[in-house]
Amino acid sequence: MTRTAALIVAAGSGSRAGGGVPKQFAPLGGQPVVAHSIAAFRAHPAIDDVVVVIGEGQQDVFAAISDARWVIGGASRRESVRAGLTALTEVDRVLIHDAARPFLPAEVIDRLVAALDDTPGVVPVLPVADTLAHGSAALGATVPRDGLYRVQTPQAFDYPAIVAAHAAWPDDAEATDDAQMLRAAGQAVAMVEGSPMLEKLTYPADVAAAEARLATAMTSRSATGYDVHRLESGEEMWLGGVLIPHDRGLSGHSDADVALHAITDALLGTIAAGDIGSHFPPSDPQWRGAASGQFLEHAAGLVRAEGGIIDFVDLTLICEAPKIGPHRAAIRQSIAALLRLDAGQVSVKATTTERLGFTGREEGIAAQAIATVRVPGVRR
Ligand code: MG
DSSP states (O other): OOOEEEEEEEOOOOOTTSSSSOGGGSEETTEEHHHHHHHHHHHOTTOOEEEEEEOTTOHHHHHHHOOSEEEEOOSSHHHHHHHHHHHOOSOSEEEEEETTOOOOOHHHHHHHHHHTTTOSEEEEEEEOOSOEEOOSSSTTOEEOOTTOEEEOSOEEEEHHHHHHHHHHSOTTOOOSOHHHHHHHTTOOEEEEEOOGGGOOOOSHHHHHHHHHHHHHHEEEEEEEEEEEEEEETTOOOEETTEEOOOSSEEESSSOOOHHHHHHHHHHHHHTTOOOHHHHSOTTOGGGTTOOTHHHHHHHHHHHHHTTOEEEEEEEEEEOSSSOSGGGHHHHHHHHHHHHTOOGGGEEEEEEOOTTOHHHHTTSEEEEEEEEEEEEESOOO
């Protein structure tokens, strides 16, 4: 079994792309730039592990946006890559990628991984389309484009070969990329077709263009979820991850958080990934009394693993009591934190059924939810 890791270099401190925060953490399509390539690698079946190299002092920022494993990089890109390579264990191959190239098509990963069967190094390239001119001595003298390519990332390597190439590279010299180091170590580097999607974000206009590209490359999906739990004495009442004081609580196999269950099903619905019962069977003793936040986080993780962006969640609780109003803000905050959203992206409503039906007789509480997400590409 060949094990392949992805190393994302996100250690830069510059904010040339604007916004004041380092560009790899700047928002793009509702999530940080770096989150896009993390999701692309995680969604690819050939990638077994994803490690992100961040800068010293960026630990808290990164932990707030991703649960991916991270290591602290160095003063230069080369030192950051070396720190990342050192952190990998039991790996045969590694794809080294720059976080500033957020849109990573699965086909490019396919081509890189396939080419690694025959060579210790592979880079994705695009031919140079523009006319090139020399800017110094012979002003305006054009440069032949034949044989010239734009080199992108991820660059894919045999792991021992790239580790050796990094070790052999002189400490006082910089390198344009990792492929240069492998070549300097006498090893062959092959080229495969890259993608226009992999353009690097450098300037504010690049981010705006990327937003536009993302808007056309994403499809909106909405899906609903519905759940009911029985009201019983001696049970706790958890609603939206908040413990609500009440004379009775909700009974069920887990903590019976009817609100989180409805939202979990709505999110699973957006990617047609079954329902909460198929992921967390009630027959499985490990979910007895379980906090339902983990179900919701799992569903959100599945959406993000497909490159999805959660745009909005709307919840309606259906009960005579307790009154939801006093707890609405806490429930919104709790759901937003579990989903890594702003509270403004979470709506919590409540209604009664005019004392009609099982909710009206206070035998149980019902919840319904709708989630709206964007997923990459046109899905059929
Ligand atoms: Mg339930």
